[in-house]
Amino acid sequence: MLPDPIKKFIEVFSKLPSIGPRMATRLAFYLLSIDKNNLGELESAFSGLKRVNRCPRCFFMKSGGRLCSICTDPKRDKNIITIVEKEADLLSIEKAGNFMGHYLILGELVEHGTLTSNQKLRFQHLRERISQELGGKAKEIILALSPTAFGDFTADLIRKEFQGLSEKITRLGRGIPTGGEIEFADEETLKQALERRN
Numbered sequence: 001m002l003p004d005p006i007k008k009f010i011e012v013f014s015k016l017p018s019i020g021p022r023m024a025t026r027l028a029f030y031l032l033s034i035d036k037n038n039l040g041e042l043e044s045a046f047s048g049l050k051r052v053n054r055c056p057r058c059f060f061m062k063s064g065g066r067l068c069s070i071c072t073d074p075k076r077d078k079n080i081i082t083i084v085e086k087e088a089d090l091l092s093i094e095k096a097g098n099f100m101g102h103y104l105i106l107g108e109l110v111e112h113g114t115l116t117s118n119q120k121l122r123f124q125h126l127r128e129r130i131s132q133e134l135g136g137k138a139k140e141i142i143l144a145l146s147p148t149a150f151g152d153f154t155a156d157l158i159r160k161e162f163q164g165l166s167e168k169i170t171r172l173g174r175g176i177p178t179g180g181e182i183e184f185a186d187e188e189t190l191k192q193a194l195e196r197r198n
Contacts, residue, residue, distance in 0.1 A: 006032075057129065059105040059122060060090060070103060077101045079139035081126070081166075083158060085109055085146065088183040093144060096190035101142070109150040115157065123161055130165050138166040142197055145171075146181045170197040 002010075006028050013024035031039060052061050055068035062068035070076065080101030084090050090103050104126050107119050115123070130138050141162055145151035159169050172182075172193040182190070 057125075058103045059107075060087060060103060075100065077139070079134055080142065081130075081138055081140070082142040082144045083126075084144045084182070085151070086183070089144060089146075089181075092182055092185060092187075093190055093194070096187045096194065098191050099194055101140075106145075106154075109145070109148075109154055115154075123158075127162075127165065136165070139168075141166040141169045142194075143169065143171045144182060147172075148181075172197050 009028045010021060010024045013019055013027060014021040016024075019027070031042070048063075052063045054060070055062045055071055057067050057071045060068045060070060065072070077100055081104055082090075082093065082099065082101055083104045083106055084093065085106055086108060087105060090105060093099050104122060106122060107116065110116060130136065141158075143155045143158055145155050155171055162169060173195065185193070
């Protein structure tokens, strides 16, 4: 009944987080109803994503250059490193506007409570970074993981992994409700959580 290009669109977009087949179908029909120039802008925006890749230092997104804009900012304190789960968490902390250190994006926490091989590689990379750039010890590692069961378990793993590699290892204050996610916290709550870390 539906033309093949629409079927393909629905199939591909329904795999995206929070979309599903019904939303993908609505999106397809909406896009078909807009001006072709606007559709061209969307195509261009999608195409531009091909030029984005990961910073080899913190694993945030960058386009052009070897490192991302955070890692190359000379005003930031490289001795203070915040470990976050995902890019949206980093963006939320940046919006709060009171953190001027560096980051490590760990990657999505898995439900069975163990680290993936990719996460272990990122930890190894951070260990090397601390050893080579910071003389073997960071001033502070902040664990900015959501206060969920998986976040708490992973925070304990990280504390063990980096014991001795940082003067102190802190966790965000509990301004964020248990079970909440950093990505959805407002800026003031995140400011308070950063200030009350322990």
